[in-house]
Amino acid sequence: MQYIRAVLVSPPFNEASPHVLTLGTGPWCSSNWHDVYVRLWTVSFSGEPKLLLDKSELAYLGSHDIPIQGSVGRDDALVEYTIGSIDGAVHSREEILHYSIKGDKVERIDPVALGPRDFVEEWLGEPWEQSRLRSQPSARTALKKAHQNNGEDEFQPTRHCRTPDIWQVGLGSSEGNKAPVYYLVRWRPPYHFTMVQVSRQPSPGCTEIDPAADNESRTLFPVQDWRE
Numbered sequence: 401m402q403y404i405r406a407v408l409v410s411p412p413f414n415e416a417s418p419h420v421l422t423l424g425t426g427p428w429c430s431s432n433w434h435d436v437y438v439r440l441w442t443v444s445f446s447g448e449p450k451l452l453l454d455k456s457e458l459a460y461l462g463s464h465d466i467p468i469q470g471s472v473g474r475d476d477a478l479v480e481y482t483i484g485s486i487d488g489a490v491h492s493r494e495e496i497l498h499y500s501i502k503g504d505k506v507e508r509i510d511p512v513a514l515g516p517r518d519f520v521e522e523w524l525g526e527p528w529e530q531s532r533l534r535s536q537p538s539a540r541t542a543l544k545k546a547h548q549n550n551g552e553d554e555f556q557p558t559r560h561c562r563t564p565d566i567w568q569v570g571l572g573s574s575e576g577n578k579a580p581v582y583y584l585v586r587w588r589p590p591y592h593f594t595m596v597q598v599s600r601q602p603s604p605g606c607t608e609i610d611p612a613a614d615n616e617s618r619t620l621f622p623v624q625d626w627r628e
Contacts, residue, residue: 401427402437410472417442419501420449421472423479425461432462436481438497440472442504452506453499459483460492469621475501476509480620486521487555493518494619496591511591515614516558516567519593520583524549535595536586546598552581558613561606566596567613568606587613 402424410419420441426434440453460482461467468481479497494514499506508530513519523531528547535543549571556570565586572580584597584606597603 402435403427405466405468406470408470408472410474417444419443419452419472419474419477421470421477421479423468423470425459425467432460433458433484434461435459436461436468438468438470438479440477440499440501440506442501450504452501452504453477455497457481457483457495459495463492464619466621477501477506478620486524486549486553488553490517490555490616493521493616496620510593511620513593514591514618514620516569516583516585516587516593517555517614519585519587519595520569520571523547523583523593523595531595534593536597539595539597543595543598546581550578550581552578556580557609557611559606560608560610560613561603563605566606567610568603570602 404422404424406423408421412418420443422439424437435456436459438453438455439451441449441451443449463482470477470479477499481495482492483495485491485493496511496513498509498511500509513522523534528544531547532540552572554573559568561568565588567585567587569583569585570580571583572578579600582599582602583595584603586594586596
């Protein structure tokens with residue numbers, strides 16, 4: 401059972417099949433954690449609708465008045481909602497699903513995150529076949545070996561590096577048995593992220609703590625609700 405939050409149809413255009421995006425959530429209960437549902441169809445004028453995407457995920461519905469937002473165009477679909485972070489102190493983060501639509505095929509494209517810390521979570525959580533596409537080509541062999549979270553669940557403050565488009569995200573506590581892992585992320589506007597390097601040692605060129613890099617109120621749907 402699910403509650404349909406939105407049914408969105410792509411703009412009309414000549415001699416092509418429109419796309420229909422439906423967004424839903426689980427039924428209400430006392431918890432703010434529910435499954436969300438994202439489904440995308442292409443609709444032929446002469447045949448049956450074809451399902452292109454069917455995704456569900458546990459989400460946190462307490463962040464926004466409208467808990468799941470989306471849009472669909474002639475060749476892409478965009479969805480945003482809030483999911484849990486691996487760091488309990490962070491609590492939650494925005495999940496960004498952006499897909500290109502080519503015929504009856506969909507492919508995930510940028511943006512996949514709205515800040516360096518969120519990108520690290522996304523990069524670690526996706527299969528390597530996906531994360532590989534957002535990894536520095538010259539470093540992919542080493543990054544493939546580093547593409548796993550070994551149980552670290554505490555983020556250190558994100559730091560801006562001397563190289564203007566590089567940020568460092570530390571994951572893990574220096575007080576534990578394992579040394580923290582440091583991720584160097586290239587961020588190019590607006591939200592294009594690339595994993596550059598993963599190391600057990602912090603970069604000496606990354607010293608400026610940058611809390612704005614992981615602004616938790618950042619969203620691709622700014623009119624969805626009011627924030628103080």
